[in-house]
Amino acid sequence: MEITCYHNLYVDDVLANEKEEIVAELKKGEVRSDMQIITLAQGEHNQLEFFSTNRLKQKVFSDAVLFVVGIAKEHEVAVRLVQQIVDEIYQETKNPHIREYLLSKQKANKTEKL
Secondary structure (H helix, E strand, O other), rough: OEEEEEEEEEEEEOOHHHHHHHHHHHHHOOOOOOOOEEEOOOOOOOOOOEEHHHHHHHHHHOOOOEEEEEEEOOHHHHHHEEEEHHHHHHHHHHOOOOOHHHHHHHHHHHHHHH
């Protein structure tokens, strides 16, 4: 499994103090079983999806390439984070292209660091 985390990762308040540790674990393929991750949807026609990190232990995810944009402790908080992401991006861009916006921001961030 290959996991990339959004440079400006959305994190719920409960996990905020553990953000760097969680990101490092995800990048190493270590999976906590007690949280939700928000990713770009696997199907390019969709925008975002979220699910329990327990699913990452399934064999179907062994070859997955995931772009994580948010982490939350609980399902309900993940729902609110998705809403926040969509609202913020729509307010800035006035269009519903969440995937394109996040990927362009990630690419711009990598370019700035070079």
